[in-house]
Amino acid sequence: MQSSNSHDATGQQHRTHNENIDQQQSARRRSKSADEIADAYADVADKLARWRRLDRLFAGRYRRRQFEHANGRVLDVACGTGRNFRYLPSSSEVVGIDISAEMLAHARSELDRLELDGAVHQMDAQALDFPDDSFDTVISSFSTCTFPNPIAALHEMERVCTPDGEILLLEHRRSDAAPLAWLQDWRAESHYEKNGCRLNHEPLETVEQAGLPVENATTAFLGLVTTIDATPR
Numbered sequence: 001m002q003s004s005n006s007h008d009a010t011g012q013q014h015r016t017h018n019e020n021i022d023q024q025q026s027a028r029r030r031s032k033s034a035d036e037i038a039d040a041y042a043d044v045a046d047k048l049a050r051w052r053r054l055d056r057l058f059a060g061r062y063r064r065r066q067f068e069h070a071n072g073r074v075l076d077v078a079c080g081t082g083r084n085f086r087y088l089p090s091s092s093e094v095v096g097i098d099i100s101a102e103m104l105a106h107a108r109s110e111l112d113r114l115e116l117d118g119a120v121h122q123m124d125a126q127a128l129d130f131p132d133d134s135f136d137t138v139i140s141s142f143s144t145c146t147f148p149n150p151i152a153a154l155h156e157m158e159r160v161c162t163p164d165g166e167i168l169l170l171e172h173r174r175s176d177a178a179p180l181a182w183l184q185d186w187r188a189e190s191h192y193e194k195n196g197c198r199l200n201h202e203p204l205e206t207v208e209q210a211g212l213p214v215e216n217a218t219t220a221f222l223g224l225v226t227t228i229d230a231t232p233r
Contacts, residue, residue, distance in 0.1 A: 072136025078143035082110030094118030176223030
């Protein structure tokens with residue numbers, strides 16, 4: 001026979017689990033507008049630029065592995081401060097777009113510093129102002145978590161990519177480690193409200209929902225990081 005303390009502990013676990021699910025679903029339900037996302041990143045653009053070395057330590061190896069073989073004319077969607085640029089082949093023609101003018105100011109400086117052939121433009125990833133089949137490779141990193149409509153953004157990436165091109169993504173996701181996943185679920189709603197980032201999203205599910213053929217997908221770092229290689233239909 002179980003004690004009342006055991007019943008109380010079990011009940012508390014169920015309540016906590018349900019609260020985490022509610023927070024996760026709430027963060028998924030509410031989507032900030034593109035203008036709200038732009039405002040959020042305008043406030044942190046300078047800080048993110050200063051964290052460039054820290055990003056190299058944590059994400060540099062993943063960026064390099066995913067983007068070092070990008071071919072031809074490359075579009076970096078939601079390029080932010082230009083952190084992917086240094087990992088692209090020097091022969092690439094790079095075009096970066098982002099919703100935040102403040103982030104793009106740093107991205108433009110990064111292009112100049114690396115002496116890369118390229119340009120950056122302020123643009124909504126969900127409505128790219130490029131003709132169909134404009135780019136040989138489309139890349140994006142840690143971005144599908146922020147798009148108000150990530151499926152629309154993925155469809156735009158597909159539209160502007162050449163039929164024989166590649167769409168290369170580097171994303172964060174809900175961890176495979178239960179304690180970290182619990183923390184992500186617990187913080188999901190408040191993190192989204194503050195930063196416009198869905199902390200516990202599943203990018204591979206989003207890519208599959210968008211209908212893009214997935215050629216390869218990997219996870220690393222306790223499942224927190226994922227790479228996805230997709231192609232246009």
